[in-house]
Amino acid sequence: MSELRELYQEVILEHSKKPRNYRVLETANHKAEGFNPLCGDHFTVYLDVKDGAISDIGFQGSGCAISKASASMMTQTLKGKTTGEAEGIFSKFHDLVTGQAAGSGEDLGKLAVFAGVSEFPLRVKCATLAWHALRAALYGEEQAISTE
């Protein structure tokens, strides 16, 4: 039960119910879809990148609480960051949810609430789906990326 509470923390549930930046970005100059065919989770991430920085970011789609909250908190965290910084944050986030991080994600700020995912290996794909879509958007992969 404690593991379950660790996974479904209040912050995560709150973001899944009221996702931030949940909108199509009219000014987007990058976008990509992320799709998990195993569970049907499907998100589109929109980015407005100016001078190497993410000046605005939004997403839409459907998925489980973990994937939606992760997408929502990703958009909050990355707004204003350079693409290089975004890459670094994703790398740390990935280590956190796969249990490879040295600490408990203190340097990730709010995103540290996803540490509980590492106890649920089958849910790592949920937590990282929007992030993979983000990378696809940044590096201009037009085709929907798939977790499988």
Place this chain on the structure above:
Amino acid sequence: MSTVAKTPHEIRAEPMFDVHKIRRDFPILHQQVHGKPLVYLDNAATTQKPLAVIEAISNYYRHDNSNIHRGVHTLSERATEAYEKVRAAAQKFLNAASSKEIIFVRGTTEAINLVAQTYGRKNVSSGDEVVITAMEHHSNIVPWQLLCEEKGARLRVAPINDRGELLLEEFEKLLGPKTKIVAIGHLSNALGTINPVREIVRMAHARNIPVLVDGAQAAPRMQVDVQELDCDFYALSGHKLYGPTGIGILYGKMELLETMPPWQGGGDMIASVTFEKTVYNRLPYKFEAGTPNIADTIGLGAAIEYLSTLGLEQIEQHEAGLLNYATQAVGAIPGVRLVGTAKEKAGVLSFVMDDIHPHDIGTILDSEGIAVRTGHHCAQPVMQRFNIPATARASLGLYNTRQEIDALVAGIYKVQEVMG
């Protein structure tokens, strides 16, 4: 479904179906998951194996392992005999007219691909049509799409209603001179719907169209009589029948199998080979190229024997009672909606919950020791039909109990509690 006449000595006086006694035959069920007793409700994905099956495989490797249809030595003779005995048991299990109509394959998927690639490639041409239904598993969609793509043929899909029942009149309208084969599921894995196969076959045969039935979910849940159904092909998987993975059966009517070209070439499927000409083996070996999955075939034989001893009718009754109980109990939970409410239904309880994604349902139920499937169940068009991304699915097996359904209900309340 057929009812098999019973001679008086077969009618038993003892309790018909003692599920608690039966559970002792399944070693895997007696374990804890996350500190809770395992409640295995993912039987439509795969079933657990009774000790008889596990031991049959183990004993084969301990005592009889050898290649079949070849050596004259004792082990080869034993292995061949054990393997062919299963064919005879399968014939009886499905009430096929001949054991030559029983072809061992890897599973339902391979069986359907075999028919699409042999019967289909020979008989379907440009402009022809293949008819399926909107509730098919991907394995009864994609092989036909591949065939249609190759031949320039068209895949027609018979619609279903909001309860998940096939619209028979619409189905019949799709049948015409261009229809070369009909392929339908006997029991929908995503919705639990039982299709009126006998009626479908009658409609198709009136127009000389053969019918393939995907029996993966029906074979473990009801008595199947291929002669009574009068279907032309029937496909099933061993692992959904309390047997091992990697083995399944394709039943085909002899007159059709005779006209079909071989599928894979190799050893065992030939009568004689020269570089100029190869003569193919007779049925059923024509379709069994290479050394087959001998051990798992023998395991499947043990599963068939196990099910036959319990009695398919008893299993059907037991599961019908459980499904009824589960439908009432789960359907009564506020915020839960059942998906697939056909009048004729078995084994499967698909549901969605308000504002809670099935994936989260699955994780939280697992923390209670309850195994259900969440997702699209390899039936994405069914999800599209109901306009949902996925469902949670509890699917029953012969060893499930009412107490386990009660645990599922408590688990669903837990999901609501955790997800707030």
